[in-house]
Amino acid sequence: MAIFGLWIINKAGGLVYQRNFAEGLAQLTSNENLVLAGTLHGIHAITARLSPMGPSSGAQVIEGETFKMTIFLTATGTKFVLLTSLNETIAEILLQRIYEAYADAVMKNPFHTPEMPIRSDGFDTRVTAIIGTG
């Protein structure tokens, strides 16, 4: 049970928030993270078109051999991505709560410009609390 990191990707595919928690995955530079977030944004759009049975959402969980990425897409197109170990069962719940914190601490902040990188101590604290208790 480990939570490795959190990404928030805006609706244009830009990485607006990135934080690492537990060790265990590669330490990437911010530039590499930006590229990966952009790639994920594109893949997410394609996966919705490949459905063999009826309409489909984009990818929700992507699994490797030792970790998985849980993706939560909001109604406005923002993606919350949580990188966790494979046996982490509450990733979806954590993402919901992070979304709530985002709505409270970021969207209601009059000094925040939408779609721009998130620099908010209030949000950082709320995320730490959620991941810490999660």
Next chain:
Amino acid sequence: MTINSLYIFDRHCICVYYQDWHRTRRPKPAAEGGLLPGVSQAVSPGTSAGPSSGFDSPRNTLASSSGTVVAINEHTNPQLSIPMAPTGVTSTGLAFDEEAKLVYGVVLSLRNMIKKISGRDEQFTSYRTSSYKLHLFETPSGYKFVMLTDQKSEMMRSVLKQIYLVGFLEFVVRNPLIKMDSREQGIDNDNFRSAVDRYVRGLPNYN
């Protein structure tokens, strides 16, 4: 629990085999020249023009009366051909060759992404959406087995590995009439297709 489709890609990013089971959203047949011959009868260009069109491989010199036919792709076995279900089938709006490229692109990108994030030689295994799940098994020789199932299916890598070990090695690798790595011919043959079909239909989650 449902199994929908199986794609096999070789190391040159080319789709060399395709098979599907109860898909309700189907791709359009591939564009002329977009797909190698010998991938799948069901999605080859000009499938309506007759079974022999577009297939003029050297294998055609084998007459079915001359003994055992090991690899021939002119005639589909009636119970193996996938009939177009008359109702409830919609189109993905994509030609099959386009769809195969998208599948390969997604698999390759995710594979690289997983390697990059983990910082190790870690394999991408699967992803799921609200309606389906995609599984990947890659052989050391670079063949990629991709299977689409419903989203509740568990790990299918063992199944894909089994298809590789039993069907692929036996009826493709050990088949002298299959030109592997040729970039001009798929690996479709009746024995392989029926072996895969039999194996998949016997799975508990085939449905």
